[in-house]
Amino acid sequence: MSIFESIGIAGTGATTYRKWLDAVSDNLSNMNDAVSTSQSAFQQRYVIAQQSADGKGVQVGGIALGSKEGRIVYDPQNPLADANGNVRYPDIDLSDQMGQLIMAQRGYQANLSVVDRAKDAYQAALQLGRSS
Amino acid sequence: MTIPPIGPLSPVGAPTTIAPAAGTGASGGGDFANALSGGLDKLQQLQSTSDNLAVKAATGSLTDAHDYMIASTQASLATQLTVAVRNKAVDAFNEIMRMQA
Numbered sequence: 001m002s003i004f005e006s007i008g009i010a011g012t013g014a015t016t017y018r019k020w021l022d023a024v025s026d027n028l029s030n031m032n033d034a035v036s037t038s039q040s041a042f043q044q045r046y047v048i049a050q051q052s053a054d055g056k057g058v059q060v061g062g063i064a065l066g067s068k069e070g071r072i073v074y075d076p077q078n079p080l081a082d083a084n085g086n087v088r089y090p091d092i093d094l095s096d097q098m099g100q101l102i103m104a105q106r107g108y109q110a111n112l113s114v115v116d117r118a119k120d121a122y123q124a125a126l127q128l129g130r131s132s
Numbered sequence: 133m134t135i136p137p138i139g140p141l142s143p144v145g146a147p148t149t150i151a152p153a154a155g156t157g158a159s160g161g162g163d164f165a166n167a168l169s170g171g172l173d174k175l176q177q178l179q180s181t182s183d184n185l186a187v188k189a190a191t192g193s194l195t196d197a198h199d200y201m202i203a204s205t206q207a208s209l210a211t212q213l214t215v216a217v218r219n220k221a222v223d224a225f226n227e228i229m230r231m232q233a
């Protein structure tokens with residue numbers, strides 16, 4: 001890892017953005033999980049990105065969880081509804097998640113571009129003096 | 133008028149040996165051999181990392197697709213670097229063998 005460091009560092013970035021994509025995917029897939037008001041709603045996942053312990057790159061420090069309260073929706077037709085006709089939905093905003101999805105995707109692509117460019121640069125260095 | 137006596141001469145110390153310049157003489161060859169074998173060890177390590185990830189990709193237990201591509205890129209670059217160093221060394225050796233009085 002020590003000789004082609006930049007490639008490894010970009011790899012840690014790609015891994016972190018992949019985990020962010022996973023979190024967004026988890027949030028979107030559970031966006032409409034209705035539960036009864038006595039239970040807690042699905043909590044939104046937030047990826048906590050931080051500098052790597054060895055100072056080379058980035059790592060996921062953990063997952064923070066959003067509101068357990070969710071939002072109360074009046075839906076008396078729902079079999080899970082309580083006596084007042086309310087159910088609990090997760091407090092996840094679709095447009096916010098789509099924005100995060102674009103950021104995660106672009107970040108992933110940016111890190112892979114770094115890998116590609118670094119590879120080209122190192123290969124150019126290895127071609128030094130080959131012309132003769 | 134008084135003339136001060138001449139003090140005794142301080143003894144001459146033992147001659148200090150001058151360290152040979154780095155990279156010359158008989159030790160230079162050993163250094164290059166060590167560097168080359170160290171590089172080969174590192175290359176072997178990168179290749180085995182890449183191979184392990186290739187097996188994971190084939191068996192379906194690979195969590196990150198880019199991890200394998202990065203490992204194989206690193207292994208390929210390290211191979212190219214090692215081959216370049218080896219070719220330069222062989223070229224230098226051949227150049228010396230061609231020398232004539």
